[in-house]
Amino acid sequence: MGVTRAPGASEPPVGPTGRGPAEAVDPRRWWALVFIALAQLMVVLDATIVNIALPSAQRALDISDGNRQWVITAYSLAFGGLLLLGGRVADLVGRKRTFVIGLVGFAAASALGGAATNSVMLFGARALQGVFAALLAPSALSLLTTTFTDPKERGKAFGIYGALAGSGSAIGFVVGGILTEYLNWRWCLYVNVPIAIVAVTGALALLHDHPGHAEARLDVPGVLLGCGGLVALVHGFSEAQPRGWNDPYVLAMFAAAVVLLTVFVWWQNRAPSPLLPLHIVKDRDRAGCFLTMMLAVIGLFGLFLFLTYYFQVVLGYSPLHTGLAFLPLTGAIIIGSTQISARLLQHVPPRALMVPGMIFSAAGMLLLTRMTVHSSYTSEILPALILMGLGMGLTFMPVFATATAGVAPRDAGVTSATVNTSQQVGGSIGTALLNTLATTSSTGYIAAHLTNPAQRGMVIREGVVHGYTVAIWWAAGVMLLAGLVAGLMVTAKAPKHGNPADAPLPEPVA
Structure with a gap:
């Protein structure tokens, strides 16, 4: 059975198996x-x-x-x-x-x-x-x-x-x-x-x-922590190729990535708008x-x-x-x-x-x-x-x-x-x-x-x-x-077997 939500209410997290209700179909x-x-x-x-x-x-x-x-x-x-x-x-x-x-x-x-x-x-x-x-x-x-x-x-x-x-x-x-x-x-x-x-x-x-x-x-702190951690991670792997995996700079990049992404996860549990x-x-x-x-x-x-x-x-x-x-x-x-x-x-x-x-x-x-x-x-x-x-x-x-x-x-x-x-x-x-x-x-x-x-x-x-x-x-x-x-x-089922009630309601069109 579907759940009724008030207009403007935030959508709850859902699994990726559901289907949305019938909506107007765009012919183009x-x-x-x-x-x-x-x-x-x-x-x-x-x-x-x-x-x-x-x-x-x-x-x-x-x-x-x-x-x-x-x-x-x-x-x-x-x-x-x-x-x-x-x-x-x-x-x-x-x-x-x-x-x-x-x-x-x-x-x-x-x-x-x-x-x-x-x-x-x-x-x-x-x-x-x-x-x-x-x-x-x-x-x-x-x-x-x-x-x-x-x-x-x-x-x-x-x-x-x-x-x-x-x-x-x-x-x-x-x-x-x-x-x-x-x-x-x-x-x-x-x-x-x-x-x-x-x-x-x-x-x-x-x-x-x-x-x-x-x-x-x-989420500005999230931007700095998450994007900084990803940049350090990607940069570390790209520099590992010419420098070698044991190079201090490469190891520093990986260490920075681990620290930044760990703090990022901690912060996402507390941020008002993660x-x-x-x-x-x-x-x-x-x-x-x-x-x-x-x-x-x-x-x-x-x-x-x-x-x-x-x-x-x-x-x-x-x-x-x-x-x-x-x-x-x-x-x-x-x-x-x-x-x-x-x-x-x-x-x-x-x-x-x-x-x-x-x-x-x-x-x-x-x-x-x-x-x-x-x-x-x-x-x-x-x-x-x-x-x-x-x-x-x-x-x-x-x-x-x-x-x-x-x-x-x-x-x-x-x-x-x-x-x-x-x-x-x-x-x-x-x-x-x-x-x-x-x-x-x-x-x-x-x-x-x-x-x-x-x-x-x-x-x-x-x-x-x-x-x-x-x-x-x-x-x-x-x-x-x-x-x-x-x-x-x-473990998701075939989409046609999903429960339509599990899908989020569409947002109202302004």
């Missing part, structure tokens, strides 16, 4: 999805589109080897560190308004980066992109959550969103390769401007939003989704890193050829999300998709552990990419849909931000941890096998590939751990 909601998805794609692919262009940008701006990582790190630091703030801003001032501000700011920062005349200008522009991406990503996901309330339609919408979230990085490699090879590296940033213009036009015309909660106050209401992460299903997402992305980002270098350095692919080599992975993620998960989620519990998805992904990883300096793409790499893609497609869609379902409307933005934060932290951990494992293993292999100076080149290449396969073994283990977490923690 699918067009709205196009522009939400376009904005999300822009944010996700920008994490990798610059990777392939990095060597060209480094030469053009005379960036040192030690500083070149900041082209990538400046974006991930600002994005991952400010996501919780971005999600809460979306809840306070309105999701549509935050979405449009994020799009405009992201486009401006992209234009600034494309026009960069020195390294500092490029690093600053990439950090600004991250700031506005932290506004854009949670508002996009929460708009999707509030636009599609019918369970069947919600499955289709989140299938598309999950496909973009999972394949956006691979698409970034393709687009980056094309733009770098046929135009120049600056277009890897300029390309965001026309995309943002189209998305802003569509958002203003089609998106609807409940007004923000102006009466609520921003930045992250703890009932969001205390819910078992939602916490399981957050953890599954983080573990899955650890393996996925490690794979992107290794295969990019494997294709270009070991197999001698061009940037464009490298990008195209990732296309089967992208296609498999899209099929897994939109044609399998979106169709089955109404009939099976989310973990019935997430667990097999992680097993498929782990199986694809295990196939890649067999690669050598002479591997055939068609017979050895391609089957692994297809398995990985299908597994990710099966996993990402139910993770997004389950983590954001049933949350009170005033918390939709910060819940969406927490999903994105899991993704960003997982990507940072995966890149640093797996790259360190690969480098250590490669060094040991080369030292043990380099007995004939005439074979130095071949031994180095074999050592590099050996390091990749060792790290990929670990990535496969992380994927299996993600499947175990999903199987044990995510």
Whole structure:
């Protein structure tokens, strides 16, 4: 039996299994999805589109080897560190308004980066992109959550969103390769401007939003503690790659992250308007989704890193050829999300998709552990990419849909931000941890096998590939751990079996 609430009463915390009551259906909601998805794609692919262009940008701006990582790190630091703030801003001032501000700011920062005349200008522009991406990503996901309330339609919408979230990085490699090879590296940033213009036009015309909660106050101590802790954590992992895990600076960053995030949790139990209401992460299903997402992305980002270098350095692919080599992975993620998960989620519990998805992904990883300096793409790499893609497609869609379902409307933005934060932290951990494992293993292999100076080149290449396969073994283990977490923690039923009374009531439209 449903509970009657007075107008304006705050929504209680709920589990992510319920469905909302019947609401007026917007006939243009699918067009709205196009522009939400376009904005999300822009944010996700920008994490990798610059990777392939990095060597060209480094030469053009005379960036040192030690500083070149900041082209990538400046974006991930600002994005991952400010996501919780971005999600809460979306809840306070309105999701549509935050979405449009994020799009405009992201486009401006992209234009600034494309026009960069020195390294500092490029690093600053990439950090600004991250700031506005932290506004854009949670508002996009929460708009999707509030636009599609019918369970069947919600499955289709989140299938598309999950496909973009999972394949956006691979698409970034393709687009980056094309733009770098046929135009120049600056277009890897300029390309965001026309995309943002189209998305802003569509958002203003089609998106609807409940007004923000102006009466609520921003939790300033929570912002400083939570965002500071996330920045320290992401920065620590990014610096572990070039400095080493035992470097005092890296250890100091991790220590600061632990202290700040511990105090942040303590404060959230006492804050009158918490930045992250703890009932969001205390819910078992939602916490399981957050953890599954983080573990899955650890393996996925490690794979992107290794295969990019494997294709270009070991197999001698061009940037464009490298990008195209990732296309089967992208296609498999899209099929897994939109044609399998979106169709089955109404009939099976989310973990019935997430667990097999992680097993498929782990199986694809295990196939890649067999690669050598002479591997055939068609017979050895391609089957692994297809398995990985299908597994990710099966996993990402139910993770997004389950983590954001049933949350009170005033918390939709910060819940969406927490999903994105899991993704960003997982990507940072995966890149640093797996790259360190690969480098250590490669060094040991080369030292043990380099007995004939005439074979130095071949031994180095074999050592590099050996390091990749060792790290990929670990990535496969992380994927299996993600499947175990999903199987044990995510106990939500199929959406069609959920109790409508468990869902929060919609906020009144002003």
